[in-house]
Amino acid sequence: MPMILLIVIIGAAAGFLATRFMQVKADVPTTIAIGVIGSVIGWVILRVLVAVTGAAAMFVGAVLGAVFLLWLWQQYKAK
Incomplete structure (x- = not known):
């Protein structure tokens, strides 16, 4: 029940x-409805952006990790 109240309060402020x-x-009532529905739409959009950005960040991290590992391997191989 408190979560629903929080959603209504935030939705009212956002609306x-x-x-x-x-x-x-x-x-x-229309202002509250606009805010609650808008906050759900915004939450979904942000979740998708975080998921996409997270995947892109994971890819960049993987490439940087592989480059670092290759650099270490070359340093070890050179000695």
């Missing part, structure tokens, strides 16, 4: 700010 930024006149 309030969004309606002010977009200069839209809406009643309180």
